[in-house]
Amino acid sequence: MIIFYEKYFNECIKLNRGFDLPNNKIKEGKYPIVASTNIKAYHEIFKIKGPGVVTGRSGSLGIVQYIADDFWPLNTSLYVKDFKGNNPKYIYYLLQTMNLENFNSGAGVPTLNQNHLHSQKIKIPNLSLQQRIASILSGYDNFIALNNQRIKLLNEITQELYNEWFVRMRFPNYKNTKFAKGIPEDVGEIKYFKDFVKLNRGFDLPEDKIQQGTYPVIASTSIKAYHNEFKVKAPIITTGRSGSLGKVLYVNSNGWPLNTSLYVKDFKGNEPLYVFYTLKQLDLESFNSGAGVPSLNQNHLHKIKLWVADIKLQEKFKKLVEPIFQQIEILEQQKDELQKIRDRLLPRLISGKLKVKPHNEFNKTESTESHQVNDTIERSTEDTKVKSNPFFQRRVLAAHIIDHLKDEPTFGHVKLMKLMYLCEHLVEIETASHYHRDAAGPYDNRMIRSIDSQLKKAQWFECKKTDNKYQYTTLPKKEEYKNWFTKYYIDKEAGIENLLLLFGKEKTEKAEMVATLYEAWRDLKAKKQLPTDQAIIYEVLNNWHESKQRISEERWFKCLQWMKEKNWIT
Template sequence: MNQLTELNLLPIAEAQFPSDWQSGELLDFLELQRGVDLPVQNRRDGNVPIFGSNGLLGFHDASVSEGPGVITGRSGTIGKVFYLEGKYWPLNTSLYVKDFKGNLPKFIYYKLDAIGLERFSTGTGVPTLNRNVAHKERVAFPPISEQQKIVAILTAVDGKLDVIARQIAATQYLRQGLMQALFSRGVGTQDGSGQWVPHAEFKDGELGEIPASWAAAKLNSHVNKVGSGVTPKGGSDSYLSYGIPLIRSQNVLVGRLSLDDVVFISPEQHKKMRNSALSPNDVLLNITGASIGRCAVLPADFDTGNVNQHVCIIRTEASLNPHFLCQYLNSEMGQKQVGRFQAGGNREGLNYQQIRSFDVPLPPVPEQHEIAKVLGCLDEKVEVLTSKQSHYQTLKRGLMQKLLTGEWRVSLDASATET
């Protein structure tokens, strides 16, 4: 991020805060005030946002404050801080900054976010933010000129994060629409030059309307393995810091594996669990708990490993592309296959017989590959954007830690360039 590295951030000598910063209690720099109750039946159509502890809850035609506003949760959800420019109505489940005492509102927004207001909660049932305790927190504030520079830097990073978030949302929206179309209309057939020609004929069946050249099959007819593993004897005490990876449900995300917190077992344990040994391109499906239905495919270069009892291995035959199957199972249509065995929302788990009975569309293999390829490209784009988002989130946290404490100083003759 070259623009931000050009902001002339200056380190200071080891000290609690810079000598030209003012220190005192939080109340010396701002005053928090409890919001005002507004029952639903008293709310009228308008464009004034209503904020509660979780954020925006609706709109009204009158305001408590003209803005800019800094709001946080008072009861229930505590710790989130919200900023807005215009007038607003804070509910009594929130606290708002009644008096900024000459400080920049947006600097106070970042400062409160960095302080971590959840530390000042009281009560064991429904946590409540005690503003009187928060007001006594010792803090230090820079001069207004430095507040402006710090706000410019952090706002630039927020702007970048907003752009990335919109790109992720747009890509996911496109992907969702394509999934609906691809699993019902397909991509077509290839002509002599290799171009895809859309399907012209369709038929109705168990899966709704699909191309006439497709089959609607039971999963059982196109797999040669459906099974899962076990937790090794000794439970977590059997886990090692290196060895053979044991894939658990938390490692199987929607369309991808996360191996950051993978655990390992010994080669001897791996041999005992040979029925749950993994092979490249295995489809992994979570079959219990809150993550039931999440599906991913093992990479083609995967070496060896096992799954525990919460993850099912689906090993497909040549007639069913594993990436196509995974995309289908993660789609709305595929999740309906999972949901029909989870009546009442009890999410008790899937058994092998139920999984084998899944209805799946079966295009010709080349078309399966093309559908998986199209959706896979969008998955890769989301993954790149998500990684980029994580980078900027980490950057922002680091900048907040350094800039809001005075550990890094901003040269006042430097201008914050846009990212």
């Protein structure tokens, strides 16, 4: 039986103030110097043996850091001096749920009040369950960190390519290009900045006016939120106008640049990706004209001269960089979805609302934790016989898809069917289905009818046909499916969310094409025939329903290449 024990904070954790270390005393070494929010530098000696947990004591409160190795916590931080037999990684996650910034006692500089913190009651499980919970959450963190490393590497590749071509001027055929004073003459020209692009101030949008939606709200350094309206069409390139200067962002979707940013209103015939890297290359911070709050001075910026490559060279650069950029976008989306799942799981696991099976033995090697994301969530014994069958599980999956997409104008029976199919084959989820090569195939009419019937019976969702379209409406017990979804699909959620993100707003035909091509590819492999591009398209157009011929061969090929870029088909 899994039990959470209620204890006072100081019975579980002992915090201590960090140690003084003036800047002039730091000697470069391998041990991290941990400040209140980040690792400040590396020193030749350490004060505390790892692993350790550190949070802000003075200045910045609320951020919690896990340090795997020996380290030096600074005097602006608090570190866990005594874990009192608890798992350090679990304590790291526990502190993240406590809103430590609310324990501020500083009149001017924020300061963490340990006296108030020590008197707090917290719920904490036994060590075995602590280790299991820490393992699940660490798995997500490890995947997020891996995505960050991949994104960083891809960004470095694209930046280095820009530098090689347009800083060191070693673009294709540069040896046969005429240079004057180091500037190529026949593949570009010197222009004033104002003739290169036009920047405009972003748009006002008070926080209380933001309505949850899908369009990014872009501040001076990052995406701040998502709104239900947009002001600028994709792609959007922004940089800071006020407050924080220098960072350049590329957002490949419609969005709302805020008034603290400048966005490229007119590319003046230049390739957006070339513009993005050129702006990154400029020292935009140096154009500050604000006496107090930093502000970008466009008048000074407009007067600078820069060499601009001609459009043919820009297009060659785009052709090389764009596929890498698309990989970065996919990794960013996956990272965001993993972060959302991790953030949803964190409070539920720490509070005990979401139950897990503890292992009899726990692998203490942190590097293997990512393999433990595939966690088995405990099912209550009285429901196991009824709820563990694939028919109930596919109902739960369908409910999740419907809940997320029911308000999209393109969503109905066909798209639901296609997403169920793609979940089965791309995310490896059993749906107990038997697909047919119907007009909208692959399609399983009996499955979709069964799902509709069971959803209505469970009082989750009801499907009605209006104007030749199937639409789903919410029923009173809809929230019930969510716990089951987490129990069944905790290890699959990132893959499911990625598919919903990719196809949610797309026309149903896109999902149909992807599912059809995938099934045709599988058919060829099953028949031990070589699944070349031509063979797959021939299979679709000649051996499937004749309605597939309404889509041009060119579009089928284009969709197939898109799938190959995502490594769905090899």
